[in-house]
Amino acid sequence: MAKTRQGKRTLDSYTIKGTNKSIKPGDCVLMRAPDSSNPPYVARVEGIEAGGRGGVKVRVRWYYRPEESIGGRRQFHGAKEVFLSDHYDVQSADTIEGKCFVHSFKNYTRLDAVGNDDFFCRFEYRSATGSFVPDRIAVFCKCEMPYNPDDLMIQCEGCYDWYHPTCIDMAVEDAKKIEHFFCQSCTTENGKETEKSHNGSKQSDMKVDPKRRRR
């Protein structure tokens, strides 16, 4: 039978078609979606293989965009947020459009500028169940939402919680300029009440709908 794995071999790198950029296992790539009106898929290259007929295949682990997850996009998801899924695949290397970078959440928030190729990942995603790891996340502000790096927040110097300007009736322009900020409870209570547990370590079970969830 002609099922010999003739000529199939592992490659250390692959040069993306039409470019001079090379990728290696561990790199992240953008892959053309079958429907070209959709944005490209984000994947992490796990392995590269030269097939028998000259085609190069890549083994990938998909990143999901929030809208591709079972729960859909939520208010706290960043525009460039992706989830590392447990969904693996083998694809033709021809579908690779370019290289991209999936940063940790912390590194992403420290980027001077976010390019088209920059993404961030703070959750792993189980595609079969739609569940996330971690399944709990710190929440901030009066609205008790996880941090969305696309939204400006300011930190109270009293309780160290972070607030959205709109949630505390402050104009975004003012929030950008303010040098010292104390939230309403820290101002009115003037430090006398210390039992309140708004010290920035609140946690929310992501399965509990936040108050402002829209459908």
Ligand SMILES: [Zn+2]
């Ligand atoms: Zn808020």
Ligand SMILES: [Zn+2]
């Ligand atoms: Zn405060």
